[in-house]
Structure formats: C-alpha cells, structure tokens
Amino acid sequence: xxxxxxxxxxxxxxxxxxxxxxxxxxxxxxxxxxxxxxxxxxxxxxxxxxxxxxxxxxxxxxxxxxxxxxxxxxxxxxxxxxxxxxxxxxxxxxxxxxxxxxxxxxxxxxxxxxxxxxxxxxxxxxxxxxxxxxxxxxxxxxxxxxxxxxxxxxxxxxxxxxxxxxxxxxxxxxxxxxxxxxxxxxxxxxxxxxxxxxxxxxxxxxxxxxxxxxxxxxxxxxxxxxxxxxxxxxxxxxxxxxxxxxxxxxxxxxxxxxxxxxxxxxxxxxxxxxxxxxxxxxxxxxxxxxxxxxxxxxxxxxxxxxxxxxxxxxxxxxxxxxxxxxxxxxxxxxxxxxxxxxxxxxxxxxxxxxxxxxxxxxxxxxxxxxxxxxxxxxxxx
Amino acid sequence: xxxxxxxxxxxxxxxxxxxxxxxxxxxxxxxxxxxxxxxxxxxxxxxxxxxxxxxxxxxxxxxxxxxxxxxxxxxxxxxxxxxxxxxxxxxxxxxxxxxxxxxxxxxxxxxxxxxxxxxxxxxxxxxxxxxxxxxxxxxxxxxxxxxxxxxxxxxxxxxxxxxxxxxxxxxxxxxxxxxxxxxxxxxxxxxxxxxxxxxxxxxxxxxxxxxxx
Numbered sequence: 031x032x033x034x035x036x037x038x039x040x041x042x043x044x045x046x047x048x049x050x051x052x053x054x055x056x057x058x059x060x061x062x063x064x065x066x067x068x069x070x071x072x073x074x075x076x077x078x079x080x081x082x083x084x085x086x087x088x089x090x091x092x093x094x095x096x097x098x099x100x101x102x103x104x105x106x107x108x109x110x111x112x113x114x115x116x117x118x119x120x121x122x123x124x125x126x127x128x129x130x131x132x133x134x135x136x137x138x139x140x141x142x143x144x145x146x147x148x149x150x151x152x153x154x155x156x157x158x159x160x161x162x163x164x165x166x167x168x169x170x171x172x173x174x175x176x177x178x179x180x181x182x183x184x185x186x187x188x189x190x191x192x193x194x195x196x197x198x199x200x201x202x203x204x205x206x207x208x209x210x211x212x213x214x215x216x217x218x219x220x221x222x223x224x225x226x227x228x229x230x231x232x233x234x235x236x237x238x239x240x241x242x243x244x245x246x247x248x249x250x251x252x253x254x255x256x257x258x259x260x261x262x263x264x265x266x267x268x269x270x271x272x273x274x275x276x277x278x279x280x281x282x283x284x285x286x287x288x289x290x291x292x293x294x295x296x297x298x299x300x301x302x303x304x305x306x307x308x309x310x311x312x313x314x315x316x317x318x319x320x321x322x323x324x325x326x327x328x329x330x331x332x333x334x335x336x337x338x339x340x341x342x343x344x345x346x347x348x349x350x351x352x353x354x355x356x357x358x359x360x361x362x363x364x365x366x367x368x369x370x371x372x373x374x375x376x377x378x379x380x381x382x383x384x385x386x387x388x389x390x391x392x393x394x395x396x397x398x399x400x401x402x403x404x405x406x407x408x409x410x411x
Numbered sequence: 412x413x414x415x416x417x418x419x420x421x422x423x424x425x426x427x428x429x430x431x432x433x434x435x436x437x438x439x440x441x442x443x444x445x446x447x448x449x450x451x452x453x454x455x456x457x458x459x460x461x462x463x464x465x466x467x468x469x470x471x472x473x474x475x476x477x478x479x480x481x482x483x484x485x486x487x488x489x490x491x492x493x494x495x496x497x498x499x500x501x502x503x504x505x506x507x508x509x510x511x512x513x514x515x516x517x518x519x520x521x522x523x524x525x526x527x528x529x530x531x532x533x534x535x536x537x538x539x540x541x542x543x544x545x546x547x548x549x550x551x552x553x554x555x556x557x558x559x560x561x562x563x564x565x566x567x568x569x570x571x572x573x574x575x576x577x578x579x580x581x582x583x584x585x586x587x588x589x590x591x592x593x594x595x596x597x598x599x600x601x602x603x604x605x606x607x608x609x610x611x612x613x614x615x616x617x618x619x620x621x622x623x624x
Contacts (some may be wrong), residue, residue, distance in 0.1 A: 050582045056531065097529065099582055111584075115477050119506045123531040153507060397479060 031058065031083040039080035047198035050100030051076040057124035058083075061090035065131045068172055070161065071117055072138055073098030073106050078165075085165040089172070092129065096120045104312070107144025108368065110399030114150040121154055136161045136176065139183060142342035142370035146396060160341050178341075185344040187237070187313045195310060196234035200227045203302055215291075222295060230303050237311060244308045244317075261317075263307065267300045312344070314366065320405055321367040324382040324390065328359045332379035339371035339380060369395045422458050422481070426523070433609050434522075437553055437616045438464050444549055444618060445470050449517040452543065454505055455524025459485025459498070461551075465518065466494035473516075475501045505532065508539035518549045526555040526586040533589065541599045544621045550601060551618055555588040558612040567613060589615065 043051060053076040060083060068091045072078055079095055086093075096116040098106035106112035117137070127133070135156040137145060140163060147158040162171045162182035171178050204223045211219045243263075275293035278284045284292075309316025316322070326347075328339075333356040340348040340357065348371070349360040359365075372380045372395045382390045398406040426434055438460065445451065447469030453462045456474035458481055465472050466489070476482050482500050489495045503510075505528060519540050525533050540550055558564035575585050593603045601619035608615055 049580050052579075055529065099584060100579070101582060111582075115504050115506070118504065119532055122506045122509070123529075123535050 031060075031080065036080040036084055039076045043077035043080075044194065044198055045201045047077070047194075048202050052100035053079050053095060055095045055097040055120055057120075057126060058093040058095055060086050060093055061088070063090045063092050063129075065129065067091045067130060068136060068176075069094060069126060069130060069132075069134065070136045070168070071096060071120070071141075073101065073103045073112050073141075075100060075102045075106075078102055082165050082168075086168060089169065091172075092126060094120045094124060094126060094135075103138045104140040104143070107141040108400055109402075110144060112141055112144050114146050114153065117145060117150055118154055121156065133157055134159060134176070136171075139163050139178075139342055140185075140344060140370075142374050143368045144373075144399060147374055148376065163344060180340075180346055183341065183343070184346045185312045187311050189235075191312075192234040192237060193231070196230040197227075199234075199303060199310065200230040203230070203299070207299070215295075218292075218295060222299065225296065226299055226303070229300055233303060233307060234311075237307075241311075241314060244314050263304055264301055267304065268297055271296050271300065318403065319367070319400060321369070321382070321400070323385045324367055326359060326362065326365050326367065326371070327381055327383055327389075328357060329379045329381070330356060330358075332377050333357055334377050334379070336376055338374045338376065342370040342374050344368060344370065372396065420484070422484070423460065426457075430614060431610055433614060433616075434460075434553070437609075441551055441616075441618070442468065444518065444551065446517075450515065451518045451520065452511070452516040453520045453522075454508075454540075455521060455527070456485055456500075457481050457523070459488050461520045461522050462498050463489060463492055463494060465520070466497040467492070470497070470518070472498045473501060474498050475503045477502065477504045505536040505539075508536055508543065511539070511543045513542055514545045514548075515543050516548060517545055518551065519544055520551045520553075522551070522553040523555070525552070526588055527584075529587060533587075537599060541601065541621060546621055546623045548621045549604070549618055550596075550621070553614075553616050555586055555613060556608065556615040557588045557590050559608075563611055567611060588613070591615075 053074050055074045071094045074095045098112040133156045139160045159176050162178045167182040203226050207222050271293050275289040279289045308314035335356040345364040347361045347365050348357050351358050378392045445465045445468035449470040451465040451470045451472045453474040456462050456476045462472045462474040489498045558567050596619045600622050604620050605618040
C-alpha cells in the first residue's frame with residue numbers, strides 16, 4: 031500500500047462504492063512490525079484497507095485482511111460474508127502465529143454482528159478484543175492498551191460522510207442514466223444528471239431534519255397506513271411530482287406529453303435514490319430488513335454484567351445498572367437492530383421479540399445472516 | 412457453488428446441471444474404492460451424497476462443511492437412508508484440518524470444495540490432506556480445473572471470465588478452478604490411480620493413493 035494506491039482507492043471508491051472493491055486477502059505489514067506488534071483484522075474492501083493504511087502508516091503493526099468478498103466490514107458481517115471462518119482462514123494461511131509472540135487479535139467493532147467472538151477464540155486460541163468503529167481512533171485505542179472510550183464505539187453520520195454517500199449514489203445513477211438516455215432521450219441527459227446530483231445531495235444533507243420520521247421502527251398506523259422507511263417516503267415524492275406535472279400542464283406552461291415525460295423520468299430518478307435511503311446511512315435500519323420491527327429485550331436475571339454488549343453496540347444503547355453488576359438497555363429508541371449484542375452475549379441474556387411478541391431463538395440471530403432482500407436466510411455457523 | 416448453498420433443496424439439481432450429469436457417473440465408478448470398516452473424511456460434504464455412498468459400502472464417515480443448512484440437509488438424507496449412525500457431521504472448514512490427527516483416514520473426499528478456496532487456502536489444505544491419510548490411503552478429488560491449452564480452452568476461459576466479472580460485480584462468491592497436474596500430487600507423496608478430465612477439460616475426477624513410505 032502506498033499513496034498512489036490510497037488515491038486510486040479513494041477516487042474509485044467515490045465513483046463505484048456500491049460495487050465490491052476487492053484487495054487481495056492476506057497479511058499486510060504496516061511499518062516495521064516486530065514480534066510484539068499488534069495484529070488487526072479487517073475485510074478486503076479496498077477503501078477500508080487504504081484508509082487504515084493512511085491512519086496507521088506511522089505505526090508498526092500487522093494487518094490481517096480477511097476475505098469479505100470486497101464488501102465493507104459492516105455489510106459483509108451482517109450478510110454472512112465475514113464470519114469466524116474467514117478470520118480463521120487468514121489466521122492460518124498467513125502463519126501470523128509464527129511472527130508474533132502474543133495471541134491478541136483486534137477485530138473491527140462493526141464485525142461483531144457477523145463474527146462469533148467465542149467460536150473464533152475456541153477454534154483459534156487467539157484472544158479477541160473489539161477495536162473502535164473508526165480508523166482515526168485506532169492509534170488512541172492502541173495507546174490506551176487496547177481500551178476504547180465510549181465515543182470511539184459510536185457510529186456517526188457527519189456532514190463529510192453524508193456528502194460522500196450522496197456523491198457515490200449520484201455518480202452510480204448518473205452512469206446508468208447516461209447509458210440508458212443515450213438511446214432513449216439524449217436531450218434530457220444534462221438536466222437528468224443535474225437533477226440526480228441535486229436530489230441526492232439534498233436527501234443526504236437534509237437527513238438530520240427528517241431522520242426521526244424513520245424511527246422508532248413502528249408498524250403502519252391508521253393515520254399513515256404506509257411505513258415511512260419502506261414506501262411512505264416514495265409515495266409522498268410520487269404524489270408531489272405528479273401533482274406538480276398536472277399543475278404545470280393545466281397552467282399551460284408545459285405541453286401535456288412533455289410534462290408527463292419529465293414526471294416519469296423524475297419519478298424513476300427519485301424512486302431509485304430513495305429506494306433504501308435509511309439503509310444507505312449507518313444510523314438507521316434499512317426499510318427492507320424484516321428485523322426493523324423486532325424489539326430487543328435484555329433479561330436482567332440472566333445478565334452477568336460482562337459489558338460486551340456495551341463494547342460492540344454501534345449506537346451505545348447500553349449502560350451499567352446502578353449496582354454495576356448488570357447492564358440496562360438505556361436507549362432502546364436508538365437501537366438499529368444490528369444484533370451485535372445478541373451475537374456476542376456470552377450468557378444469551380439478550381434476545382429479540384417479533385411484532386407478535388414471540389421470542390426469537392438466539393441462534394437465529396447468531397448464525398442466520400441477512401440476504402440482499404433483508405431476510406435472514408444465510409446460515410454462517 | 413456457495414451461491415446454491417442458500418437453497419440446499421436445489422443444490423443437488425444445480426450440481427447435476429452444472430456438471431452435465433457427470434457427477435452421478437463419477438460416484439458410480441468410485442463405489443469400488445470404499446470398503447466396510449474404512450474411516451472416510453468427506454471435506455465440504457454439501458448435501459452428503461459422497462458420505463452416503465461411502466456409508467452404503469460400510470465405511471464410517473466424518474462429513475464436514477461450513478454451511479449448517481447443507482449439513483442439516485445431509486443429516487436428513489442420512490437418517491432417511493438409515494445411515495445416520497455411520498456418518499458423523501461436523502461444522503468446520505478446510506482451514507481446521509490441522510486439528511485432525513496424522514494418518515487417521517483411509518479415504519479423503521474433496522468434491523467441489525477446493526475450488527471454493529483461494530489459492531493460498533488450497534496451498535494450506537493440500538499438505539494436510541496428505542498428512543491425515545494413512546499410508547496407502549486414497550484421495551478422491553472431484554473439482555473444477557483450468558482447461559488445458561487450445562482454442563476451446565481459450566473460448567471457455569473468455570466466457571467464464573466474462574460471467575465471473577459480472578458475478579463479482581454483484582458480490583457473488585465465485586469459484587477458483589484448480590491449477591493442478593499429476594506431478595503436483597506426486598510431489599505431495601501421492602501416486603495417481605485415476606486421472607480423468609471431463610466436460611471439455613474443465614472438470615477433474617482424480618483418485619490418488621498415498622505412497623506407503
């Protein structure tokens with residue numbers, strides 16, 4: 031890895047972030063690591079590895095890049111592409127145990143939803159510790175003797191990340207529009223691309239204003255029969271577009287055929303951009319995932335206060351109970367149902383209830399991961 | 412073949428289509444390699460077709476796979492065929508072969524599993540397969556293989572790479588056909604008993620015997 035690789039990954043990542051960006055799995059040395067150097071694990075998403083290198087290039091450590099199919103750590107873990115099998119594979123094939131004299135493995139916190147830490151420990155003998163969410167916090171995490179403070183464990187969606195996400199959606203959709211409209215309606219290309227960029231940036235920049243409409247993940251009510259996160263938003267947008275087209279047409283400023291053509295094009299563009307708007311942010315649950323209606327329950331009688339749930343929760347929903355001997359689910363409305371706490375809890379004190387109040391088997395969450403349609407169909411045990 | 416592992420009910424049918432029905436023929440011809448009392452290791456057992464074949468000949472089988480769905484399917488089939496007690500199912504990958512004792516098994520089966528591993532994983536697993544076999548033990552290898560040189564091979568590679576490009580773009584796990592020749596197996600201490608390329612040279616059925624010394 032060098033500056034050119036980093037730049038290529040950043041540029042390519044901006045244009046084609048929605049597609050897998052692979053880097054060869056295996057052992058990467060950063061600096062000149064010795065036998066005491068820390069061993070960090072990540073997925074083989076090129077942009078992640080490039081950003082890790084940029085943040086850690088002044089350190090001496092080993093980076094184990096597991097095969098996550100070129101998908102980022104969180105998505106790969108949730109989808110069963112980054113599990114203890116992939117980490118075990120890179121541990122064995124890299125022969126890292128011959129290079130270091132310790133057995134401490136730093137896993138990305140966001141992989142906790144996919145990698146079963148206990149299985150990995152039992153099968154490999156390595157001790158697992160969960161690193162911070164962001165690469166920028168890793169140096170401080172290492173300096174603190176592998177301890178992360180709560181802000182390092184919380185996922186954010188700051189302005190920079192929102193702009194990146196808006197641009198990556200806009201670039202991908204613009205390429206598609208350019209290709210299709212070249213055949214169908216070449217005159218509309220400049221205006222369509224302008225609309226795509228404007229709408230994408232508008233949606234993502236204004237997200238903090240309307241993010242609360244997406245949560246908590248309630249089922250449709252009598253007042254608003256369509257869920258806002260999966261259909262409701264799109265219905266509103268479609269209504270607005272077609273009412274505007276009708277008004278412009280009746281006002282006589284645009285001919286009927288022209289206004290309908292533009293309304294149809296706008297509808298396709300905006301539906302594509304909002305198809306999974308909450309799911310394309312790290313702070314909201316995807317509107318396609320069936321898990322969004324589940325409720326997380328903490329069994330206080332079982333809980334032994336290991337604190338692992340607090341360590342892996344990306345929204346920091348857990349606190350210590352006043353007694354200090356158990357945990358409490360202090361901020362349930364922030365929960366994005368990622369299931370990391372359920373997967374990692376050593377005493378199975380956490381579980382989900384479905385909307386009918388049925389308790390879901392812990393192994394369902396631990397070993398069944400979501401497929402591309404958001405259903406837990408992928409077994410990974 | 413990981414793509415089909417999500418729907419085990421379709422897996423056997425999909426394999427039949429992909430191999431143009433050759434898998435059943437291969438299993439039929441491999442029946443004579445199994446004998447009562449043998450200890451057989453079926454790596455990446457899938458839905459357990461090879462394990463059932465070995466168990467039907469009186470062998471004791473350890474069948475391993477990383478997919479619980481496939482193991483579940485294999486176990487159901489074994490119970491339905493009354494071989495449930497002869498087959499021990501384990502959820503483990505090829506990367507855990509180092510936990511198996513030396514010279515333990517009479518037969519090791521790897522059917523459509525090595526091509527699911529990357530090159531470095533294949534390089535890690537092959538010496539362990541040789542290690543866990545008893546002297547004189549058999550390794551039955553059935554897998555995708557890179558076709559030999561020639562115009563047909565070039566056409567197949569072009570077609571395959573085009574398909575794989577789009578599959579990779581969609582995030583689908585793809586296979587890595589073996590680049591292996593009899594000399595490679597001989598270096599590992601095997602003697603080739605049977606080497607057959609099928610389906611325009613893209614599919615390999617090999618039986619190799621571990622040297623007594």
